[in-house]
Amino acid sequence: MNKQINRLNGGLIDHDQSLSFKFDGKRFQGHPGDTLASALLANGVRLMGRSFKYHRPRGVLTSGSEEPNALVELRSSGRQEPNTRATVAELYDGLAANSQNRWPSLERDVLSINDLFSNFLTAGFYYKTFMWPKAFWEKLYEPIIRNAAGLGSITGEDDPDVYDKGFLHCDLLVIGAGPAGLMAALTAGRAGARVILADEDFVLGGRLNAESIEVGGVAASDWAAHALAELSAMDNVRVLPRTTVIGAFDHGIYGAVERIADHLPTPASGQPRQIMWRIYSKRALLCAGATERPIAFSNNDRPGIMLAGAMRAYANRWAVRAHEQVAVFTNNDDGHRTAADLIAKGVHVTAVIDTRADAPSVDGTELFAGAQVIGSKGRLGLNSVTIRTDKGFTREIICGGLAVSGGWNPNVHLTCHQRGRPKWDEDLAAFVPGDNLPVGMTVAGAAAGAMSTYGALRTGAEGAIAALSDLDIPAGVPELPEAEDSPVKLRPFWHVSEGKGRAWIDLQNDVTVKDVKLAHQENYVSVEHLKRYTTLGMATDQGKTSNMAGLAVMAELTGKSIPETGTTIFRPPYTPMAMGALAGRAVGKHFHPVRETPSHKWAIEQGAVFTEVGDWLRAQWFPKEGETHWRQSVDREVLQTRASVGVCDVTTLGKIDVQGADAAEFLNKIYANGFAKLAVGKVRYGLMLREDGIAYDDGTAARLAEDHFVVTTTTANAVLVYRRMEFARQCLWPDLDVQLISTTEAWAQYAVAGPNSRKLLEKIVDACFDLSNEAFPFMSCAEITICEGCRARLFRISFSGELAYEIAVPTRYGDAMIRALMEAGEEFDVVPYGTEALGVMRIEKGHAAGNELNGTTTALNLGMGRMVSKKKDCIGNIMSEREGLNQPDALRLVGFKPVDPGQQVVAGGHLMKADGPVDAAHDQGYVTSAAFSPVLQSSIGIGYLKDGAERTGEVLRLANPLEGTEVKVEVVSAHFVDPDGGRQRA
């Protein structure tokens, strides 16, 4: 058991309770309130990771979500999370993490050899080499690069956790719960507004918890806790800790991820790991604080070198010293706070090095004003830094920790998510929110450049009042607590020029000052080119601590100002977020909802095999005992239907109820063929075109009354046809009296097909209805009753080509009806058939379906050219006349039979002349659908052939080079079975 050698007293951790955790297999102790990073530091662990490119040893740089260095693999198997920032990973008992991007161990990483060759591996070096020999890139160079690159790994196992999504609504969304956010939420909450306060941390208060200051006469962290207690007691305020607002989207919509269970070993039973909230806000106040930036100097990346504010936060909040001896390197007064706080905590501060010659004095340590750090020593952790004093001498300062402060950058990220640009503030030497903010967003606190505690409290309150006043919610001006209000005193200083080693800017992607210089030298000067060429700011931290320095160096080189040099665009998410949260519960079997047909339960009892048709599950075939191959089942279903009778659930076809005085006129415009004169009690096949003249959908329309039709659509197009019909009704012909409503789900509909279908139905349909061919001929429809009074609809239509009906009852009776049909049909050996047999029979009849209606074919191609009326206004008829669609050799739908009956016609094969070449230039067409016809005992197919109507009898080659087959096929009529349609009219 290791001792927590760097643990101090106090802080916001529970010293009385211990948590046990492992890092790289080694066991440590921490306390509730710790992060993995604070606990490791407490245990004297400075080395936490390896950099991306050179595998340099790295330690923690920050105490927050901007961390570039301390990335670990947390948890294991399906829960393994690579690239987890130790600085925000909340410690729990049993936590296990491993370092990453190293082999075999963090201390001895073989690929740190890259560092020796770093002079060859400068920015963009890979664009200039690895080109010869040509084949070596994919075979040799690239695999090596890929294996060396990447950071952590996932196991590839399924993530076992679930994620929720949710939707929240508020008047005011306050992003960040530091002094500004808390004061804003208090102000708005007290005014009665609906407020959401979200903060990424697990203890709210922001820097109030990291500083040794007082607010309102009490410790700042106590003030934060009191504020939070008041907010939590308000019904109109929702406080979301552990919640990162990841992006600002249009019209006041924000995305936020709440981490429900990341601080637990596993989520509680039934609980999601995280919730992705979509927040609809009328106003938003960004109180996201600021991020400290480092100063680059030679070898500024050794473990132990961290941001001054972070080192202070570790001491004040987490009761951890970075090391027993630390030094401070700063260009501003805030760095001095770190020295003072650490000295007060009894840490030995060996020096304060301030780049400013007029630096304020310090107590308790030595001040080097006007000095710079020009180097550092220590292999896996910092031992000392070398400084150049104002007098030009060098001195070595012993320190195991160096606190660096180059000033603070307001966290403007979310202000830029809608492509607003921040503007430059000379006093802060930083970008502050620009004028072009997302609509409804304002900014307060350090994010707005108000860097003092009092400034944050004040602007937070003012921001809330202003936002609510937009919404006509009066809010009282709160009494602001007393707090420090020190001005920012800083002299911009970005990097130390002197030094033998590399000065690191982007610590994760290993981008140095020299790399920026090289980019400049090669004219990658635009900030976007700089970023892309050097990879600056493209790591998991998205350059939160590095982008500014990169810009500053480039500005120096070009002689332009920093704002002239530009800023890269911030994009969502604010910090990396688990993809699981964005997927929510729509994964695995629940990726899409399932639609079940009315006979679903019955079909399961029959042992049916199901297939996905859109979201529907349909029975594909019904295997019988002894059948070992699906073809046996399908052949039987087809043959028995054609011989006697079969039943198929066809509920999935779209049904649209069309009523109104102008219903017939409306359908006459929707369909290419005529509907005005369809008699009541009759059904007609209808072909719908798109406005561009291409066939869109087909189905039937049944006229139940003068002013009442029921239209069917294909399963796939049900929603789309309904949408188009609404468009036609509302936008094209707004004064036609038509009412539309979908009734797809309301009716259970079964096809009853085969020569015995009438006999079967006569047993079901109530006796008062005459089903004889004379009384109810082909293409009739009627509202009837069955099974002693159950209301039903009967249509005499046929997809199979047999004498056939479709019968519909209210869906709740659909299960009983399939059972009744089967029972009544027993004497006829009735067979249930699935989509496969349905498909075989329609191919045998040459009926077009989805494969033929593929969005590029016209009525002419389908052989229905004459159906398109030229004598009326209907969608698509004008554009169907374009000459390119009416070429003499246009594709026509025809049938194909293999010359050798033992061979197979394949859908997707291309047709070539029997004696011509096989290539694209000589392509004659393609087969769209194919099946084995048990009736013809042959493979058959239908498809499109150039000038096909005139080529009956021609033998072609069906080329399928994809699968290495070629079959001779004969062109035949697509109507393989009963071409004159006698059976369906019987």
Added chain:
Amino acid sequence: MRYSGFRVIKEALTGHKGWTPAWRDPEPKNEYDIVVVGGGGHGLATAYYLAKEFGHARIAVLEKGWIGGGNVGRNTTIIRSNYLLDGNEPFYEFSLKLWEGLEQDFNFNAMVSQRGILNLVHTDAQRDAARRRGNAMILNGSDAELLDTAGVRALYPFLNFSNARFPIKGGLLHRRGGTVRHDAVAWGYARGADQRGVDIIQNCEVTGFRIENGKILGVETSRGYIGAKKVGVAVAGSSSRVMEKAGMRLPIESHVLQAFVSEGLKPMIPGVITFGAGHFYCSQSDKGGLVFGGDIDMYNTYAQRGNLPVVEDVIESGVALIPALGRVRLLRGWGGVMDMSMDGSPFIDRTQVEGLYFNGGWCYGGFKATPASGWCFAHLLSTDRPHEVATAFRLDRFRSGRMIDEKGVGAQPNLH
């Protein structure tokens, strides 16, 4: 300067002092033979081939912002030649062949990596369509293989085979498809063009065309008037805005396509996978990030940003296909503005203005087309005749009814 491994070593040993600018920043001249409007991938490639293959001098590329800042700088890096229709496939096959020799040709490592593209199929109808497409590809000289479930599993064992809403029934594998380091394409062409004397002029926005008697004379720009014998416009994403200045209305709408990258991971996905039951495709970059995308945001926009519903839609599909992705973190999303044409296919054509040529309508497929687009546009600009693989990309094809509609969804750009 020629790039090579030797040169890299030499420079490393001599303090990297010898590297020269990858391209110059010249002042615009008063007049050029050919002005290419648009310093994206297509514009730069056009200039490169005009100089290299068609022997032209006095060429300028005018770019409103920084070169390579359009879709060549914001895409999912995929190259492929797996189109169905004869109007398209020969063109994309030509493009793929150019990719295969590109790096040696322009002496810049763009990391062309033919790691294979797999289009998954989940239904029998999809398999039929895949077979038709695969055959069309082979008949046009490209490559394709039809895999069954086991074949897919052998390549990608971590896909959802056990608990999928839409089970994987196979896939169409196009082995020569792959990925390219996208920014490097722009830089490689820019450097190659620059070395052949092309003036690449950044921060130079074209504000108008000077046209007299139906003939182009030059372009008005934010840096003054520039005369030109011929002007080629290659500004996909902004085509309508630019061509409107020449009085043209186009069969194009602008839409935003979002794309995403995850945090870096150790190698996991060797090739490119396209889901067949949802909007999701994915590859892994050499740096380890999973690069993925899905559908466009559906509404007309010129804003280079999208909204949450599409982000969620894409990632739902991603996690449904690869359940392990739930744990992977999304690092960054971005949006690029697409020229969505009325049939989903592009234009490389003359206009009614003599000497004014148009290249656009690339939908979300412009990146893979870059070499062929540049070559064919250069061919058209140089010879006034379309290149043989680009004869179908005419602006008047809707008038005559010769659409090239791969998806078969008709005149609705957001569905292509």
Added chain:
Amino acid sequence: MHKLKAITPLGRTEPKTDNFTGLSITENPARALATLTARLGHETACTAQVSAFIGCDLPGPGKSVVGETYGAIWIAPSSWMIEADHTGHELIAQELKPVAGETASVVEQTDAWCRFDITGSAADDLFERLCNVDVRAMNSDTATRTTIHHIGCYLWCRKAGFEYSVLGPRSSAGSLHHALVEVAQAVCPV
């Protein structure tokens, strides 16, 4: 009575109930539904005649009403879903058509929908994780179309914060039920 025996949308003979701490979810197949859509130019007459028949005013956009026998939800301009007890009013469409006459189109919709009644103090917590409706601001007697896990539904607030009905497509009853129950488990910790 005819011989065909009904099953519930979840495929059962009796409706299913799931109970959680602070929440119950009950399948309700006992309501008959029909859509009523006024014909062009007959909007006023339709509203008057049907309102008189059902004994309460047909509600405006976003609203619902519950009368003694009939209830109504606004679903589209000049269009309502009318509901009544299934046992006594299975033929609700046939009851309404003569009342509306030529002023409206009436379509039976009973079995187009499955319905789940959700009652309990955790109802708002449930719906804020299911649909983008501002459920905490929803008033009693309002109804809105929304989507729950990609399923188009009506969310009907019968008593604000406490009593809701969800009407979803009958074919997706299983998926809708799954969504409700899974999230109920998450918002109602045992």
Added chain:
Amino acid sequence: MIIDHPLLGPRDAQEFVYLGDATLIDRPDWQAENAAEAFHDYLYLRDNPAGEHRELWYHEQGDRSWLVVTRNTLTHEITSVELARDVARARGRGR
């Protein structure tokens, strides 16, 4: 995005299906002499403005109203939302 539905108030754009330019309401006269050319322009050519755009959205997961939304394609600001049926009548598509 949020579309302020004229009858139902603010609704997430996700509930809607987008079609395109509102000129799709102005379907040409099928009997006009230049019908073929008019249909070509109607169906295929677009202003595609960078700025204010009148466009058609369908409230599929709502009340099935087609709406004409005036939205800026650069900023996404929505300045007006009308029922498409009213717009269609105003443009003379009524009887």
